[in-house]
Amino acid sequence: MEHITSTPTVKTPAERFTGDVYLNLIEAPAAPAHLAVGHVRFTPGARTNWHSHANGQTLHITDGVGLVGTREGHVVRASAGETIKCPPGEEHWHGATDTTFMAHIAIVVGDSGGDGTTWLEPVTDEQYESALGATS
Template sequence: MEILKKPATMKLPAQWFTGDAWADVIHRGEEPSRARANMVRFAPGARTAWHSHSLGQTLHVVSGVALIGTRDGVIIEAHPGDTIGCPPGEEHWHGATPDQFMEHIALWEGDEVNWLEHVTDAEYDGPRTSTRTSH
């Protein structure tokens, strides 16, 4: 067993994010492991660009409200404690609501991320489906 050294917090690049977002590496497996886990913090209104992961991605919301969108126009509004799975190859985006910070743990395998264009304001502002049945 060992205590792992924590890397410095990274500001995430504008080419892949709209608005401000930061990541803390929780785990980056060494070969043969391909496991990845990051705590990602999004400022209000911040979001990823469209992207996909060759082996899928799982998002676990820690604080705030996460928006997770897919190409078919579905936007899930996920709350703390919710876990959302994005299957392999699915183009999606995720980020914070316009009015509050959001943190999630992102889990995936390998470095095969296909980064695409930025999410437009119209896509970001689309109708949402909440994970909560009552408000």
Template sequence: MELLKPPPTMKLPADWFTGDAYADVIYRGQEPSRARANMVRFTPGARTAWHSHGLGQTLYIVEGIALIQSRGGDILEAHPGDVIHTPAGEEHWHGAAPDQFMSHIALWEGDDVNWLEHVTDADYGGKRVSTRTRP
């Protein structure tokens, strides 16, 4: 067993995020492990750029309201306790609702992330579907 000392909180880069977002590394496996886990905190309205993960990504919503969209789909409004999985190669973005902070734990494998363009305000303000009303 090993008690891991986490690195300092990092502000996430403007090249990949609109607004302010911060990450705390929970776990970054060393080869042969590819496991990654971060606690990510978004200020109101902050969001990632469009991106995809080579092996997919899973988000566990901790607090606030998360907005998550796959390219071409509706915006999913996720709530604390919701778990959202995006499959390998699927372009998506995620961030906070415009009126409150949001935190999620992001889980993925490896460093194969393809960062794309920023999410426009029009895309961010698109039609939402709440996890509270889904079957």
């Protein structure tokens, strides 16, 4: 058994996120499971870049209201207690609404090369505004 009393909060890198986003890493990917788990907090309007995961991603909203969008234009508005599953290879983004904070537990099963995430370009303000309008 290992008891981890706390992990430091780090600000996420600007090249992967728009706005202020903070991460507490719960589990780093390591053999044999390559499980990555983080508690991620988004300020209003903050969001990830477009990205995908080789083995998919599960997002469990712990606080506030968030958005998850796909390249095909499908957008889900999710509240605390709800879970979103993104399938392997699906390009998507997630973040807070423009008026609320949002926090989620992000769960990814990576591979021997890391967490299996492919980071892409930022979500534009127009794409974000469109997602807000589609779910209001």
